[in-house]
Amino acid sequence: MNIYDISKQAGVSIATVSRVINGNTNVSQKTKDKVLAVINECGYTPNAFARGLGLNTMNTVGILCPDSSDPYLAKSIYYLEQMLRQNGYDVLLCCTGYELSEKQNYLNLLLSKRVDGVILVGPNFIEVQDAKNEYIRLAAKKVPIILLNGTLSGENIYCALCDDFQATYDATNCLIKNGITDILYLYNSNSYSNKQKLDGYVAALADQGIPYRKEFVSYLTGDLQCVKEHLISLSRTGLDFKAIITSDDHLAVGAIKYAKSQNLSIPSDLSIIGYNNSIYAECCDPELTSIDNRLETICKNCISTLMGVFSKEPVPLKTIFPAELVKRETTSF
């Protein structure tokens, strides 16, 4: 007997059952009585410890993310926490950093806390080398694992993501159709998702008969200053580029800082397209054209999938949403 069965039997939502259990006053007396009657009837003890011991659930979901202060990941956590709470689940948050060994440690830590499920937030959990993802498949033997913007095949693993390949393919195509063919590509991680983005860029060039030049692609980490300096040194080598697509808005803001330092006018001298449509995109000047990967929609999908798994309903293994190019001031189209 768990919160789902109670909600079903009482004919109210899980959120309502949760509210009653937690003594929230936003419930009518009638509904409260109905829920409490079912709870009493079935002997359900709404106490975290008793629940944990007797019914093997803490009604807790673990969220793992590399860095909760990254604006994109912070927004994900915000959506997920709200949606989980609405469904009567608590959130145990772990910030893992970007090291594989730490991710493994934290995932095992969450399992030892007997969470009901785990959400891995952001593409950085999936390594291109598949053997390195085995610890996730092992964890999925114990609890359902949801990947937010990541993809991995395996039993009890569910993915909700944006079509990153198509997104950068379309963005690159858009630039080419506007007569811009010298396009830099900057990325800051080797995750599966970032590989897809890079592949989209490469495929768009190929389909338009534009040769791929590896000096046009840079792997870059570090702050805005680093990005700016990297671009200055690239341009000093005589490389001529008219546009920059990045795997992340932060890199794109660095590109704007570069353009400003060289007195380049945006977008006439240099077009810039970011990725994530995060707060960076509206803060900077000129405001950034950015690929929106539908974070809120993806988060909703993650939660409805997880709730479906908990209540043993059939759920999709993988759901892919299309991205959207949000046009602002760093492109002329």
Place this chain on the structure above:
Amino acid sequence: MNIYDISKQAGVSIATVSRVINGNTNVSQKTKDKVLAVINECGYTPNAFARGLGLNTMNTVGILCPDSSDPYLAKSIYYLEQMLRQNGYDVLLCCTGYELSEKQNYLNLLLSKRVDGVILVGPNFIEVQDAKNEYIRLAAKKVPIILLNGTLSGENIYCALCDDFQATYDATNCLIKNGITDILYLYNSNSYSNKQKLDGYVAALADQGIPYRKEFVSYLTGDLQCVKEHLISLSRTGLDFKAIITSDDHLAVGAIKYAKSQNLSIPSDLSIIGYNNSIYAECCDPELTSIDNRLETICKNCISTLMGVFSKEPVPLKTIFPAELVKRETTSF
């Protein structure tokens, strides 16, 4: 017997005990044996449920924040989560929104989960009307409550904060000493902290013999566009201002957008000072002069206070840090 006693008896840090319990491999065999010997000797069962039942601690700290996607709050959560983890504590995260009733509900929810302590993140938890803060004092009868950038007197309530009054006092003074006396002040919340900031602005004007004009002070919520439009309509009323101090970087970025829309040059026509020294400050153009309220230091202080309370050491009720004005491109000094 809890994790502290074990750490004491084994002569290792709490983090090490936690690592051993959680099967983390970053511990030498010798240390591991020593910790396990103490654990076995005292009959400590390192299982979340058993711990909860038998020892009345889940080694979990609740973090309440209004909105985990706000960059300042996101950064706080990031620091706190890491520091708590290092001390062997899990984080139960709740995002409450800004409504008082919801804050009350979530705090009670955390208490029902038997957390060992609660950290209230951000100044928005403390209402100027003291009666509205009574629910926090009630909660403090059960577990220690730590206020991060808030202040409230009461038993078992501990505060770590920045001297917001002095910060805006100094910033306002700085402008006045540079010959700028027509200074707008924009704020976006009625928290105690924001009242301190406003008082600092008012006091600096008074001390320099500049009359306070209430049309120079605006309470503003909403996005960048709203801030921009509000300033445009203010200037259309004929109000002449040469500087803007804001209670938050987001408002300051809105002020930059306003200046740009009116072809005002920054800082010669308009100086702007933000608050928080968040990522907004570096993203925007020109980059924002902002008051840094030492978030990492404050977070560290919160955690060391909480750990002190847990281990029954004497700890300060209130710790106040000075802010620092980080000068960038929106001021001429």
